[in-house]
Amino acid sequence: MSNGKVKIWDAHTIQIYKRLLGYTKRFWPVGLIAIAGMIVDGGGLAVFTKLLKPMIDKLFTEKDPVMIFWMPIWIVMVFLVRGVGTFASSYGVAYIGRNVVNAIQRDVFAAYLRLPASFFGREHSGHQVSRITYTSEQVAVASTDAVKVVITEGVTVIGMLYAMLSTSAYLTMALFVMVPLIALIASVVSRRYRTISRRIQSTMGGVTGTVEESVQAHREIRVYGGQEQAASRFKDVTDNTRRLNLKIASTNAQSSSAIQTVAALALAVMVFLATRPFEIEKMSAGDFIVVLTAMGGMMPSLRRLANVQSNIQSGMSAAENLFEIIDTAPEVDAGTRVLDRTQGDIRFEDVSLKYARGDLEALRGINLHCAPGTVTALVGRSGSGKSSLVSLLPRFNEPTTGHILIDGANYESFTLASLRRQIAWVGQSVVLFDGTVAENIAYGELAGASEADIIAAAQAANAWEFIQKMPGGIHCAIGQGGNLLSGGQRQRLAIARAILKNAPILVLDEATSALDTESERLIQQALQGLMKDRTTLVIAHRLSTIEHADQIAVMDQGRIVERGTHAELLAQNGHYAALHRMQFHSQPGD
Ligand SMILES: Nc1ncnc2c1ncn2[C@@H]1O[C@H](COP(=O)(O)OP(=O)(O)O)[C@@H](O)[C@H]1O
Ligand SMILES: [Mg+2]
Known part of the structure; x- marks a missing residue:
């Protein structure tokens, strides 16, 4: 000012x-x-x-x-x-x-x-x-x-x-x-x-x-x-x-x-x-x-x-x-190469992140490789930096130091639009728009999608069941912010949106946190199919849902403190094993 x-x-x-x-x-x-x-x-x-x-x-x-x-x-x-x-x-x-x-x-x-x-x-x-x-x-x-x-x-x-x-x-x-x-x-x-x-x-x-x-x-x-x-x-x-x-x-x-x-x-x-x-x-x-x-x-x-x-x-x-x-300067978009369809090879190299407000480093010395077609799960206490890490991918935040490589090239060399086209995203808090169910699933560049595709996506997201019951089905207006829907219903619409986008990189940031165990399990199956040919980064608070991930990275205070498969990490008997013990003792059957 x-x-x-x-x-x-x-x-x-x-x-x-x-x-x-x-x-x-x-x-x-x-x-x-x-x-x-x-x-x-x-x-x-x-x-x-x-x-x-x-x-x-x-x-x-x-x-x-x-x-x-x-x-x-x-x-x-x-x-x-x-x-x-x-x-x-x-x-x-x-x-x-x-x-x-x-x-x-x-x-x-x-x-x-x-x-x-x-x-x-x-x-x-x-x-x-x-x-x-x-x-x-x-x-x-x-x-x-x-x-x-x-x-x-x-x-x-x-x-x-x-x-x-x-x-x-x-x-x-x-x-x-x-x-x-x-x-x-x-x-x-x-x-x-x-x-x-x-x-x-x-x-x-x-x-x-x-x-x-x-x-x-x-x-x-x-x-x-x-x-x-x-x-x-x-x-x-x-x-x-x-x-x-x-x-x-x-x-x-x-x-x-x-x-x-x-x-x-x-x-x-x-x-x-x-x-x-x-x-x-x-x-x-x-x-x-x-x-x-x-x-x-x-x-x-x-x-x-x-x-x-x-x-x-x-x-x-x-x-x-x-x-x-x-x-005010717009988002930095200096890249010139158009990323057509990535293989989904993501590599974080020595990445750190310091938010403009706040002097703590939210991420410190992150090294992580997500191979094409694999699932990487991020776990850790709340505030450990999981959301911050995935927010770097669509460049919501810029790494303070270090690089992020996509298919081996610095991701800043790609245009923002083409980079973001590679990513389907279900965030922690779901935002819906004033419009019909169909408009919310086929949002933005997805707007031309056929009704059959939208319904298929809704079915895969386990959302079809409740959409069917709404007056007008997918053409039911859901009102600003989706206030008339429950948290779990909103998440399922967001998942349907991500499924419809069919992008090579899928980011799920506590995407199923508002769902009951049963619906989560159903969606998990759908997501399992979806994850097959793409690189997935999934943040989950229920460890049971990520046991089959190709690798699990445990985060603490902005660092990756442990990495491995479920079995490896249990055998290590470190942070992950402790988290696991805690969840299974306090929430049996969850
Ligand atoms: N937009 C932001 N501005 C400043 N600090 C932030 C912002 N978002 C998150 N943080 C801080 O970064 C740290 C990591 O947060 P976050 O990545 O959201 O953790 P998690 O997703 O693991 O719960 C926290 O200490 C949080 O306070
Ligand atoms: Mg988070």
Whole structure:
């Protein structure tokens, strides 16, 4: 994040503004129409103000018949034209603004899809959500609404100035007292904005995050009586947002009232000057009304011009935040070779891994060879590094030192997409998507799979039995996150997905942990068939399920401490034998 001390018109901000305008480029015809509308909108008021002089002097003082005929028509014409201008500017600005928000939202979302896995652990998911829902809205206000205010109100002010000057230059001089004062107020006010609005953005992320968490944890909150704690946390974050919003409102209000006071002062000066003996003779009632109305009509425009700073400020810090994400380096994908179909020879050479957060090495000096078509089981206490080790394969994390070779070549030399195409993965926590059962099994690049293949995969994963009972079978919608399914059912869908992918490397990270012994055994049989022609890495907490693995690697504190077959390791009477004894004594029959 940047330091928050950015000036309003320094090079950096101008660069952000230019980049934002880049988003509006496509819409230049709409932009031109909108700008024309703004000019008509702002100018219309000035024209009407000018009309006030003949209206008063000719209609009521001289009773001119031509004027009496034309005046009502002119008034209607002026406001008809102005109405068209108002519509063009308002709708045009909304049109461009909505399109810009949409484009930015898509860019940020696209960034989320290509950012490295480590990015998602760095900040609360609420912040990631609120960038799309809240921050991008702020940007729309800056890139378009601010432009509208600047042009419409700018033209109004200029038009009113012209009306005044051409009517009475002498009185207009009174106005110049206001200019430096207003400029001073505006600059003092604007300084506060960027810092406050930046803080609002981050508290919005906190609000979203807190709500998300409480909604997800609704069961835990109820069972553990966390209502009070959740409510007070929510109160804290929303209080903070409210406080900051009020700060902004107070700054706005202060500047508004200050400017109005200054304007009223100028008005008083004007009345005083107009009524001096040498001036009062020269001035008609129409003249005075024109200058007075022009001054009055200018005040709200000046106030809006002064406030536009705040929109620009908050929009700029919002845009800065979004561009930072859009510019964050994507996953490293420097490989050029396309891995067609690997034989499945995987070799870890002296691999260590240190997460960005946390100073402990999650993996230390890992050497492991998984021969094509074999099953390697990883066992060990929780936190020993099993998941970390397999997370290296699809390059969710990069090894800090050491190499990983696939078919004898450094796996970084392959393109990410082709590497990941080789891997079917069932993770510890299964994520399902909002859609039907079939869409969840045939997800992503599998989307074209035939119904027969999907059903076959579901059968192999022992999932067919429960899918059949659902209304609509594989076309049953399972809802966001698969909330309506049990943990075991979700795992079986994930296994079906992996089976359908039919990739040469299969990673099962406690893929059957939520299943009962019976279903696990059934799936185990299915997986046994599946494992035949591929290289499998399996992490299992029930040792009974991995007894037939070609090799078992026992992990402890990031190291592989023992390696061998089930029989060899039992004979060694070390870690594995101890784990084995423990499970079979505490969970007979499991
Ligand atoms: N994304 C992460 N960031 C930082 N530390 C992590 C992350 N994931 C895991 N760790 C740490 O790495 C160690 C190994 O974790 P993990 O590989 O998940 O163990 P296992 O799968 O064997 O239970 C643990 O100490 C854990 O705290
Ligand atoms: Mg794990």
